[in-house]
Amino acid sequence: MEALASKHVAVRQQALRSIHQAMPAALVKYAQPFIEAQAVPETRTLIDLMANSTEYYSRRALRGIVLKLASGQLDPALTLDAVAAAEQSSDHRVKEFLASYQESKDSEDPLSPFQETLQGGDPAQGKIVFETSVAAQCTLCHRVSQQGSEVGPALTTIGEKTPRYLLESLVAPGAVVAPGYGFTAVTTHDGETVAGTLMAETADHTTLQLPTGExxxxxxxxxxxxxxxxxxxxPMGALMDRFELRDLLAYLQTLK
Ligand code: HEC
Incomplete structure (x- = not known):
């Protein structure tokens, strides 16, 4: 049943693309019900088509979507799509709405440039990124269940962490380092300096594992x-685009 439903979505997406190609001026008329219902897959296709359209009604509809974004009324699953389309658009009203959305974000938060990736990802696509991205090479260092490497921690139950923790792990790995995987150097009051992997740190003790294994x-x-x-x-921010990151985050959240 689910497969059938997703097939219908794909058919509708294809139909919208064909309408856009054959009769661009009619697109918005057909699209309005999807936009109003904020149906995610269809609206994504539409946003993508509208981003590059010079047709009058498409431009107006894109303005409407980016205005919703700026006023906090857009389905969060569509945030990244709307932001990416607005970035590409040359429409000055769209640019204004985008700027006011950007200003509403917390500029102190180092994760805020990636905030749009926290919702709306496709876990099946994310699994593909995890297993096959040549730039990211996740499985070179990580394993899920039995498969993969042991250089980094196993990610078998990483979905128990919050989406924000996962995002931070990906784009700012130095911020929180998983115990047993961070490299550090300790200098004592006697002037001795020892470098190694931080295994544990309590109020009283710091435990390092030295390269010798000691x-x-x-x-x-x-x-x-x-x-x-x-x-x-x-850090993955430079190794993949925001859409891949969004899908990857959705996949990691399924690992429980
Ligand atoms: C070169 C090796 C390497 C690659 C490639 C790599 N990682 Fe990591 N990863 C690590 C190490 C080492 C740690 C532990 C240190 C830390 O927390 O930053 C880690 C930590 C993590 C954590 C946090 C784990 C925890 O328990 O807190 C996540 C999530 C993660 N990686 C996901 C990924 C994903 C997804 C990819 C691919 C996009 C990837 N990593 C690619 C080495 C790697």
Missing amino acids: TRVFDRAHIAARTPEMSSMP
Whole structure:
């Protein structure tokens, strides 16, 4: 039944593309019910078609969608699509609405440039990115269940974390480093410096594993300085586009 429903969606998306091609001026008339209902897959297709259209009603409809975005009335699953289309558009009203949406975001938050990827991803597409992206190479370092590598932590139950935690892990891996995977250097009050992997840190003790395999436990009262942990996970913001990131986040959330 679900397969049938998604087939119908694909047929409707194709129909909208054909209408756009054959009679661009009629697109919005056919599209209005989907836009009003904010039907996600169909509206995505429409936003994409409208982004590059110079046709009068398409431009107006895109303005309407970006205005909804700016006033917080757009389905969050459509946020990234609307933002990407508005970025491409040369319509000055669209640009104004986009600017007011951007201003409404928390500029102090390092994750805010990626905020649109938190909702609306397709987990099946995300699985493909995880398993096959040549740029991202997730499976080079991670495993899900039995498959993959042990360089990074297993992601078998990573979906129990919040979407924000997952996004941060992907675009700012140094911010929170999974225990046992961060590289750091400790300098004691005696002037000794030791570098290794941070295994644990409590109020009283810091435990490092040295490259030799030896474990050293430091009394925190004896530590003069410790460098911030470094993650060996590459930041993904530059390695994939926001649509891939959105799908990947949706996939990671299914791992429970
Ligand atoms: C070069 C190796 C490497 C690659 C490639 C890599 N990672 Fe990582 N990843 C790590 C390491 C090491 C850590 C642990 C340190 C940290 O938390 O930053 C980590 C941490 C994570 C975490 C947080 C895990 C936790 O338990 O907190 C997530 C989620 C994650 N990676 C997902 C991915 C995804 C998805 C990809 C592909 C897009 C990827 N990683 C590619 C090495 C890698």
